[in-house]
Amino acid sequence: MRYFEYFSEQEVRRIHETCLRLLETVGVDFSFEPALEVLKKAGCKVEGQRVFFPPRLVEAQVAKAPAQYTLQARNPDKSVVIGGEHIAFIPCYGPPFVTDLDRGRRASTLEDYINFVKLGHASRSMDITGGMMAEPNDIPHERRNAEMMYASMRYSDKPFMGGAIGAEAARETVEMAAILFGCSEAELAEKRPIISILCARTPLAYDDRMLGAIMEYAKSGMPQLISSLSIAGATAPVTMEGTLVVQNTEVLAGIVLTQLIREGTPVVFAGSSSCSAMRYGTLSIGAPEMAVNTAATAQMARFYGIPSRGGGALSDAKLPDAQAGFEAMMSQLMATLSGVHFVLHSAGILEGYMVSSYEKFVLDDEICGMCKRIKRGERADEDRLAFELIRQVGPGGEYLTQKHTFQNFRKEIYANIVEEKDTYANWQQKGAMSIDRRANRKWKEILKDYQEPQLPAETDKALRRYIERKYGA
Template sequence: MDQIIQKRNRGTARSTRRAQRQKPSHQASPYIKRRVPVYDFADEEVLQLVEHNADSLLENVGVEFRQYPDALALFRRAGAMVTDEVVRFPRGMCREIIQASAPAEYTQHARNPERSVRIGGDHCVLAPAYGPPFVSDLERGRRYATLADFENFTRLTYMTPALHHAGGTLCEPVDVPVSQRHLDMIYSHLRWSDKPFMGSVTEPSRAQDTIDMANIVFGEEFVQHNCVVTSLINANSPMTFDATMLGAARVYAENGQATMISPFILAGAMSPVTVVGTCTQVLAEALAGLAFTQLVRPGSPAIFGTFSSAISMQSGAPTFGTPEPAMVLYICAALARRLKVPFRSGGSLSASKVADAQAAYESANTLQSAMLAGVHFMLHTAGWLEGGLVMSYEKFILDADQAAMINVFLSGIDTSENGQAMAAIHEVGPGNHFLGCAHTQANFESALYRSTTADNNSFEQWQAEGSQDASQRANRIWKKMLADYQAPPIDEGIDEALREYVAQKKAFISDSNA
């Protein structure tokens, strides 16, 4: 009997060690500390040309600030020329306003201080997809997203070490009225995750609800002096900001919270078909939006963002992963560095309807461009399908694997004594192998990235395990993650206060889908 117990214990120990070895080798970090140089795609002449042309647009064409008199008044007092709702800026005015106060980098604090992120400088933060009204998985296919789906993706993001930020509208919970769903989404971020998150921007009062709920968690005094929320503020390209986005941006900036000013571009429809023309328009729109945030509250965190893709000149459909948007990304990243503000772009963008080869190569093209360009905040890193209409459970897992590789690559090269491995080379010598040497034995559990989704086994073993493709393996992974999920701890009093706030607000908000 003792021998049976000993054998069982030995078998259990082997299984435990094997399970540990099969875990991803990358250790979790709250954000990436970049240790590799960026790729400078465009030379000084190109960058100066774009800056000159953008200033000309701001001076001669102007930007429309639609149905938002407060913005017109702010710019008029700052010295801009206002005609109806169009603001024209003296050459260099926006850049001077931004560089006088906008921080080059800042910390967004998380509910769990160990998960706070640094945005800007030599840092990179990865966040999941934002905004899809649909979700999909292998069993149920494509369908409208629900609050249960939103909570699932909140949990999956929380459990994914390579995603440093919880993101925002992970999917639109269409089973909850538009007028109320922001309350459930913000509560989900604050309760089922402890990573930093993005706030509601669909109406200024909803932005204020986000601030109020953040005050409950962090305390009003802390919120007024520290960034705890990031917001996505899109330009209504070309050359327009609408009242909804401006109102939300004002709420966040007034409260010292971060605004991500992002022209949303589909070249050929919302900007010129050329790379330099698109970059010129993107820069002009970003300068105007960033300047607005600094006039509202100098020193409030602000990010130069861009979502730039193109349309097919044959069908008019959006395209992704093509060369021209990558060029725009590289150039805009360099322009943001010259402006000395953080930059947002990139993601696992694809027009594919399923997680197939098209989804893989289109996503890889955009992820790699963003990684090499020096993006500080990468939105849409995981889950994106069908041009952003779908948040896919399986693609989320596949993209998260790619995100983990980005974490490893950007962390740079180990040049320590262990990294040089000279002792190992001396030990093995010519004509032998490294499998049994002391250096390999000491490092094999942490050396070399281990994919969580790729199958590198023999054909026979793959066949014996069910002949599963990548999506089927990802399907198994996300289900196990949700089954294993444990909510992060939260103070019971804070949780109760959040629930009461949501209930009270819903009691006074009509059920509306506007």
């Protein structure tokens, strides 16, 4: 499969050169003394919190980031390759609210978080679990990261996302992962079971908490997304090109820091910029401009030879309705077609990151299945062109009874999860259900049939002991 490319090679180079010029002459603010020291020592000019990057330093450091690496899962069959021809889907991240058709919109709890770990675990399209899929508002702030990490470790054996709020959360995530794998932190750096998302404070700045976590993860050799969400017309120029330049400049600055701390530490070149909904002055993520940025981000990351993050099943809709469906498919498909490697928010997001929806999680899982089918690619070789078969069947024949169809249809044709494809009469007889009602029934079934992967009792005990020692029983 060839990738969709938004810009010409010449344009990519021009974008890159504009970013280098910004890095050298305008600079980026780093409000964290240890980061300033590292950058100064490497040859950056530092004035207060403003850091000016020599272009040669940027290019040399960015070139050190690996093009591909593997996240080792607790279950080796579920390890995930980041980079190359691979695409990884990861569920929603960050919403403080959840919603479902039965109970409506509400503040999310740890129970919701655990449910989303289970849904992510059971999904055939999700490669990695959260990461703050639903914020556990019922748990004290200081304890939240540890409880989320524990749930991700216990209820799924896929790789998972680490905490990002400050150096302490990063440290805690690494320590808990070392307990889970029963290994030293040096060995953990070889396994890389976790990946985390760290964000610039756009435009052109990084704050102390994110820098603390970036530095901590880089020291530990844990993979991280260096991410920017610039908002066209609000935190960046209203043109998508100008927004891309702001985003790209921030991401490059962050990646330089990671490589200076630990050469070759794995990163993802992560962009999730979009535009303002100008009627309200708010962020819009279900926007065609978001899709443009996704394609452009993939292309820029390819230019740098670093895995990319972009897209997601993103929507501004309030319900799992038609708007939610078409917006989600637009950006998920764009990520797939443009060669993105890491797609955060691949399931569940509504209201521009404010809400995780149980029903939309299932509907997006369908979108993800379809996108993975498209991504799998075809080979126009003799066997698959099936000339011999077509000759045998001849004009006017049929293929439904052919052995070739029988033998291959399951792997060739995508099998839907909740989509309705039956006849009208049958659909009516089955209760004439809309897609959101079907999704409602489906997530309950998944949770009912969920089977917990085995975790050794002593590991579980050690993890609980770690949490209780820090935060009490």
